[in-house]
Amino acid sequence: MTMPNEAAALLRSNRRRRRIRRWVAIGTIPLTLAALLFVGKLLSMYAFAHQSITAYVVDDFAGSEASARGQEFLNWFEPYKAPFNVGTALGGAEQLPEARTQLEEALDLAxxxxxxxxxxxxxxxxxxxxxxxxxxxxxxxxxxxxxxxxxxxxxxxxxxxxxxxxxxxxxxxxxxxxxxxxxxxxxxxxxxxxxxxQQPQPQPGEKEQPSEDKLKGLQDKLEQGTQERDQQQGDDQGGSGTEKPW
Known part of the structure; x- marks a missing residue:
């Protein structure tokens, strides 16, 4: 009677261990998938970055942009890199406003x-x-x-x-x-x-406008000339009475 009982107990123990291992394996599936996704994302980031740089060097700006946009998906690591590489590629293709937008986004993330x-x-x-x-x-x-x-x-x-x-x-x-x-x-x-x-340039034949200092000097001379003329007229009126030209 003892041997059958021990065998049955051993069998139940083995079943319990197998059940535990099975649940442990099921429980680690998400962690395993996350680890694989992590490694895959790292490798893809490096691959896309390398492709983007290589295409840019040979002036394949469209290819460079396409590779850089591959970095945008699940962009956890160095998030500024995707818009930076996209903006650089767009700049090389002379799509300047779009390039500026991407690089400004990269600057906010850097x-x-x-x-x-x-x-x-x-x-x-x-x-x-x-x-x-x-x-x-x-x-x-x-x-x-x-x-x-x-x-x-x-x-x-x-x-x-x-x-x-x-x-x-x-x-x-x-x-x-x-x-x-x-x-x-x-x-x-x-x-x-x-x-x-942008500074206004004088047109050909157009006289340069006198400055305020020059205008004031001319006005002072005119006033002085008027005073001298009036004085001369006063002196002449005491003589011949003929107005002299001024």
Missing amino acids: TGLEVCGVRINLALVVERMGDAARADGDGAGAAELYGEALTITIETPEACRSKQAQLQSPDPQRDMADSLDGTADRLKQKQQEEEQQ
Whole structure:
């Protein structure tokens, strides 16, 4: 009687263990799927980023944009990267207003040294918008856009000139400090040129209007001449009575 009871108890114990293992396996399915999704998302982010950069280098801006938009789905890691890469690709394709919108979104999402590359590209896109406005004959609009691009550049944090920022640069071949300085100098010159163009220029044959100081000097001379004439007339009336020309 003892052996059958022990066998039955062992059988029940094995069944219980199998049931527990089965429920443990079922319970870990969500965690396993989440882990797989996490790894897959990481790999896809790197793949899309690589494809976007590679396409941009060969001037395939449409392909670069398409790859960058692949980063938008479940964009948990570095959320600024997707709009940054999309905006950069659109800028290369001369879709400047759309590029500006994407880069401004990236700037809102960026933190720390991430803002450095975003600000540099945003300033360049706005500068090119100013160039386009100037080419269309809109000097006032160009000057305004140059001013906006200059503000974006000047407000770039000083930390973006550091070695750590350079290590995180989206373009290691481009020195961030040199880019910021060169962009600022170029924008100041362009803005000044456009502002000078907006100043009214005298038309050919048009006489220059005298300044207030010149007008006052002329008035003083006229008053002095009138006084001298009146004095001479008074003196002449005591003589021949003939009015002399003045």
